[in-house]
Amino acid sequence: MTKRTVANNFLYYIFCGFSGAVTSLIVWLFLKLMGLGIGLVWDTIPSNFDFKFYPIIVCTAGGLILGIWQKLTNAVPDELDEVMKKVKKDKFYPYNKVLLLCISALLPLVFGGSLGPEAGLTGVIVGLCYWAGSHMKDAKSKIPELMQIGISATLSAVFYAPLFGLASVNEERLDSEEKPTDIRSTKLISNIIAVLFAAGTLFLLNSVFGGSMGLPRLGGYNITNFERLWGIPLALLGAVCGFLFIISSKIFGKFFALIQGKLGIIISTTLGGIILGVMGTYLPLAMFSGEESITVVKESFAEFAPWILIISGVLKLVLTNICIKSGWKGGHFFPVIFCGVSIGYGVAMLGGLDTAFCAAVVTAGLLGVTMKKPLAVTMLLLLCFDARVIPWILLAAFLGSIIPTKIFGSNKKKAK
Structure with missing residues (x-):
């Protein structure tokens, strides 16, 4: 391995860490906006009156607004499985509507949808990773890897679970008929660096500004x-x-x-x-x-x-x-x-x-x-x-x- 190769790998790993940190920042900002929106719609506004059927009015209005938004912008987030399939098969993910997709992902959550934020966020992050990789001379050959890093970092930040972020991308579905993807050491290292930076950044942001630290723990076991x-x-x-x-x-x-x-x-x-x-x-x-x-x-x-x-x-x-x-x-x-x-x-x-x-x-x-x-x-x-x-x-x-x-x-x- 030449000095140039070592230097390029080092710079690439630095970029992976930076990508993980930026991903975590985007996730944190998105979740903050979501929390503020939910607080406004479901706590602040209804605190001024008592109306039993308030959810019906708000959710109906939310559905109408969401439909009009999608009709005007054609910005519809993909589900997580669809994102992962596109990354794996097409080696490409569109990034021309990233900001519009952020709003499309935010609206259903604010209006009380029985949904999680991971799908919309993953599509946004993967699109940004593709854009970043395509604009970096030395990273163009690793764009598919960068997009997978984006998925790992996003899931790690959303769930505050680095191990889940790694496993979800690198583990093959048991019902998959496709040939298993080889996990190279460089790919695994880049994934680990990205999720560690993502988790560390999220911990820092939550410690300084406050925020959710993942799912609640359920204890009190008495297993007989x-x-x-x-x-x-x-x-x-x-x-x-x-x-x-x-x-x-x-x-x-x-x-x-x-x-x-x-x-x-x-x-x-x-x-x-x-x-x-x-x-x-x-x-x-x-x-x-x-x-x-x-x-x-x-x-x-x-x-x-x-x-x-x-x-x-x-x-x-x-x-x-x-x-x-x-x-x-x-x-x-x-x-x-x-x-x-x-x-x-x-x-x-x-x-x-x-x-x-x-x-x-x-x-x-x-x-x-x-x-x-x-x-x-x-x-x-x-x-x-x-x-x-x-x-x-x-x-x-x-x-x-x-x-x-x-x-x-x-x-x-x-x-x-």
């Missing part, structure tokens, strides 16, 4: 043989909930595609807003990303009937897909985690089981179905749950990942 006996059934329950998420995604995908084709995007997003508002009026836990709702469930679960928690979790799975498919584009990680926690707590209350253990296993099985990346699921849920349940989380995530693959795989073979 009774819980262990229920481990696999709980994982399968999570997988069933995952099936519900996938099926509802397909059903509402077709339904809203039909509406958008015949009546347009404005009608679609407005209808999505009406449904969101109605459900939010009677089941407030079903609204928003679910991050703060997890804290509510954790601290006040005894005040809820078990069936309320289970129904809230199940309906939020469906509502998340209604939001996404109707045009309220965003991520599903935060809502799905809340769904698993809420259902897990409800089942634990019905069966006299440890609440945190049930929540961990059900959530892992559910995420296993939606992500099909057991290691990434485990790294993500380490944010919420204790290391003592890691084996159960990994097992549930693996079962959730592999069972749908075998079922759908057998169906494909019969079709042939």
Whole structure:
């Protein structure tokens, strides 16, 4: 290795670290704006009056505004899987509407959508990474790697989970039919540097200016043989909930595609807003990303009937897909985690089981179905749950990942 090569690699790693820091700053600013918007719309304004059906009015208006915005700008954020597919296959991601995409990602979150911020943010960051790489002479050959670094850094900053940021990009889906991507040492090093700088920058910003430090932790474990006996059934329950998420995604995908084709995007997003508002009026836990709702469930679960928690979790799975498919584009990680926690707590209350253990296993099985990346699921849920349940989380995530693959795989073979 020549001195020039060493110097170029060093400069490249510095650029990766800088990219991670800038990504974290963008994520932090976006989340701050989101928090301010939500506070204004859902706390400040309604504090001046008491109106039961306020969510219906706000969500309907939000759907109308979102539809008009998308109609005028044609700036629609991609879902996270779509971003990752484009990065992997096309080696390109458009960056000409980055600012418009930021607004498109922000609007559904401010108006109470059952969505997470990771999808819209990832598309914005990846577009900026492509732009930066294409304007740097020595980095043009590494543009696909830079875009993957952008995804890792974004997920690390959004969830405050560097290990999840690494695993989500480098772990192959268990249902993937594509040839596994080789993980070179330089690529892994650049990913590690980026997520470390992202996490460090976010920690510094939150320490100085204040901000969220990721998902709340759920503790108080009392795992006995009774819980262990229920481990696999709980994982399968999570997988069933995952099936519900996938099926509802397909059903509402077709339904809203039909509406958008015949009546347009404005009608679609407005209808999505009406449904969101109605459900939010009677089941407030079903609204928003679910991050703060997890804290509510954790601290006040005894005040809820078990069936309320289970129904809230199940309906939020469906509502998340209604939001996404109707045009309220965003991520599903935060809502799905809340769904698993809420259902897990409800089942634990019905069966006299440890609440945190049930929540961990059900959530892992559910995420296993939606992500099909057991290691990434485990790294993500380490944010919420204790290391003592890691084996159960990994097992549930693996079962959730592999069972749908075998079922759908057998169906494909019969079709042939």
